[in-house]
Amino acid sequence: MADDKTVIFPVEASHIMMFRRSIGDYSVPDTGLENTAAPPTFPRAVAQFDPEYHLRMKPGEAWFGSGKNPSGVEGKPSSSGGLHAEQHFEFVRPVRPGDVLSVIEKDGKSWEKESKRAGKLMFQERVMEYRDADGELVCTSTGVSVTTERPVDQG
Amino acid sequence: MTMKASDIAVGDTFEDVLVEDLKRTQLVMYSGTSGDYNPLHTDDPYCRDAAGYPGVFAHGMLTMGMTGRVVTDRFGAENVKKFGVRFTNQVWPGDDLTGKAEIAAIREEGGETLVDLTIITTNQKGDVVVKGYATARAEV
Numbered sequence: 001m002a003d004d005k006t007v008i009f010p011v012e013a014s015h016i017m018m019f020r021r022s023i024g025d026y027s028v029p030d031t032g033l034e035n036t037a038a039p040p041t042f043p044r045a046v047a048q049f050d051p052e053y054h055l056r057m058k059p060g061e062a063w064f065g066s067g068k069n070p071s072g073v074e075g076k077p078s079s080s081g082g083l084h085a086e087q088h089f090e091f092v093r094p095v096r097p098g099d100v101l102s103v104i105e106k107d108g109k110s111w112e113k114e115s116k117r118a119g120k121l122m123f124q125e126r127v128m129e130y131r132d133a134d135g136e137l138v139c140t141s142t143g144v145s146v147t148t149e150r151p152v153d154q155g
Numbered sequence: 156m157t158m159k160a161s162d163i164a165v166g167d168t169f170e171d172v173l174v175e176d177l178k179r180t181q182l183v184m185y186s187g188t189s190g191d192y193n194p195l196h197t198d199d200p201y202c203r204d205a206a207g208y209p210g211v212f213a214h215g216m217l218t219m220g221m222t223g224r225v226v227t228d229r230f231g232a233e234n235v236k237k238f239g240v241r242f243t244n245q246v247w248p249g250d251d252l253t254g255k256a257e258i259a260a261i262r263e264e265g266g267e268t269l270v271d272l273t274i275i276t277t278n279q280k281g282d283v284v285v286k287g288y289a290t291a292r293a294e295v
Contacts, residue, residue, distance in 0.1 A: 023220030070204030088239030
């Protein structure tokens with residue numbers, strides 16, 4: 001998500017139902033989801049509503065996944081070294097079906113570190129704020145991504 | 156739904172099997188719901204032949220989402236105030252994951268009873284794949 005851009009995230013019960021299934025959460029019957037709080041990691045699903053989200057194929061644009069070839073782009077694939085290092089959520093109140101959240105994202109801290117398994121590590125924090133239709137803060141999501149010099153040594 | 160503060164104590168632990176023999180299909184399900192379609196999680200030829208990995212591996216957020224069940228199954232998603240993790244090892248298809256939480260503190264803040272938990276999720280080899288914390292509201 002680009003800085004200074006607001007993404008509108010309409011929260012729907014069916015999306016939460018599918019999200020719950022995908023994390024193996026069957027604690028709530030599918031028929032009882034209308035008023036049920038979303039799981040705490042659900043806010044990251046705002047990616048579905050970001051028209052510029054870089055990890056979704058878009059018509060007319062090269063995609064780095066495989067087709068005829070192992071990658072649809074020449075050279076080093078754009079995200080082959082980028083990994084998610086940390087994730088933090090803080091809630092003022094739970095996210096519920098019917099919420100229409102306005103989401104902004106901005107840079108947080110950045111730093112570097114040396115690693116034996118992957119060479120130089122470059123960390124970048126991104127902070128997302130989710131506000132409801134009244135402009136009240138609902139939750140904050142802070143992600144830390146790390147770009148590695150080479151793929152992580154699996155040994 | 157939440158736990159009663161009178162039913163729990165500092166040092167209490169909870170443990171859940173989060174997944175056994177993680178399937179690639181679950182990675183596809185998570186891509187579909189989260190919107191994270193990074194081929195690293197669904198596309199073996201890309202992982203092996205373009206990105207230099209032995210195959211697909213789980214989204215960190217899938218592991219975090221599964222780990223969150225240790226908290227939400229007991230306290231309810233509506234009572235989670237904070238949840239955070241560090242991703243310490245990759246999770247691969249075929250892995251078995253177990254989530255463990257320990258109550259670190261029970262405290263009063265802003266008229267609420269809050270429970271602080273430390274959380275780790277390990278794989279079948281005992282390697283920690285995420286390490287984190289949560290704070291949840293409890294009933295008095």
